[in-house]
Amino acid sequence: MFDLIIDGEVARLTLNRPEARNAIPLDGWDALAACVREAEECARALILAGAGGAFSAGADLTAFATFHHNSEAAAGFRHAMRRGIDALRDCAIPTIALVEGACYGAGVALAIACDIRIASPAAIFAITPAKLGISYPQEDIARLVALVGPAQASRLLLAAEAVDGAEAARIGLVERCDANASTVAASLAGAIASHDxxxxxxxxxxxxxxxxxxxxxxxxxxxxxxxxxxxxxxxxxxxxxxxxxxx
Structure with a gap:
C-alpha cells in the first residue's frame, strides 16, 4: 500500500490504498517504517502524501475486533503503530506531509510526525478516538499540544471536532493551506534538497x-x-x- 518514488534528490512516499481512504492495516506500520528508511538512503527530502483524494483515514479499524480481551494483541498494535510513526519523527532527512482530503485519527499522527505540513483547502483533519471510546497515544498527544496548545488540542481530541485546511493553518496544525498544495510541497522539498x-x-x-x-x-x-x-x-x-x- 506504499509507493516510493525517488525523483532526483526528493522522495515521494504515497499511501496507496484508496479503497480504504489509505487506512493502514496492522502489517502496514512496519512497511511504512521500511519505506522511510529506504528514502533516507536515497534522497535529501521526503514528501508523504495519500492517493485517491485522501491523506489517510488512520489505522484500519477492522483489526480492532481482534483486540477484545486480548491485551497482547492491543499492545502489539500500539508498538507497531509507534514504529511507523516514529520512523517519520526520526527520519534523517526533512519530511513534508502533503494533506489533501481526509486526515483522520492516526493519519493526523503521521502528519504531525513530519517536519512540515502543507494542506489543501479540501483537507479535513479529525482525531476521533473519543467517538470510539478509546484513547490516543501519549507521544502523539504531546506532539499535538506542542503544535496547537492545550486548548485547541482539547477541542480536537475531547470534542472530536473536524477542521478544514484553512482552520488547521489558523490554529497551527499545518504550516500552510494552499489550493496548489502539491506544488507548494514540491517546491519546499526541492529547496531543502538543494542545500548542503x-x-x-x-x-x-x-x-x-x-x-x-x-x-x-x-x-x-x-x-x-x-x-x-x-x-x-x-x-x-x-x-x-x-x-x-x-x-
Whole structure:
C-alpha cells in the first residue's frame, strides 16, 4: 500500500490504498517504517502524501475486533503503530506531509510526525478516538499540544471536532493551506534538497533538540565548528566572490 518514488534528490512516499481512504492495516506500520528508511538512503527530502483524494483515514479499524480481551494483541498494535510513526519523527532527512482530503485519527499522527505540513483547502483533519471510546497515544498527544496548545488540542481530541485546511493553518496544525498544495510541497522539498545535506542535518537535529527544551548541546557545537571550517564552505565563499567579480 506504499509507493516510493525517488525523483532526483526528493522522495515521494504515497499511501496507496484508496479503497480504504489509505487506512493502514496492522502489517502496514512496519512497511511504512521500511519505506522511510529506504528514502533516507536515497534522497535529501521526503514528501508523504495519500492517493485517491485522501491523506489517510488512520489505522484500519477492522483489526480492532481482534483486540477484545486480548491485551497482547492491543499492545502489539500500539508498538507497531509507534514504529511507523516514529520512523517519520526520526527520519534523517526533512519530511513534508502533503494533506489533501481526509486526515483522520492516526493519519493526523503521521502528519504531525513530519517536519512540515502543507494542506489543501479540501483537507479535513479529525482525531476521533473519543467517538470510539478509546484513547490516543501519549507521544502523539504531546506532539499535538506542542503544535496547537492545550486548548485547541482539547477541542480536537475531547470534542472530536473536524477542521478544514484553512482552520488547521489558523490554529497551527499545518504550516500552510494552499489550493496548489502539491506544488507548494514540491517546491519546499526541492529547496531543502538543494542545500548542503550536512547543514540540513545539523539544523534538523537542532530543531528537534530545541523542541525537547534543549538549549545547549555539545554535538551541535561540534557540528557548527566543523561546518565553519569545511572545504565545502570555503568553496562556496570562493564561488560567491567570483560571481560578484563577474557581475
Amino acid at each position: 545535506p550536512d547543514s540540513i542535518a545539523a539544523l534538523k537535529r537542532g530543531i528537534a533538540l530545541a523542541a525537547r527544551g534543549v538549549a545547549s548541546d555539545t554535538g551541535q557545537d561540534e557540528s557548527f565548528d566543523a561546518l565553519l571550517t569545511s572545504d565545502a564552505l570555503a568553496e562556496r565563499l570562493r564561488a560567491r566572490r567570483d560571481a560578484r567579480r563577474l557581475a
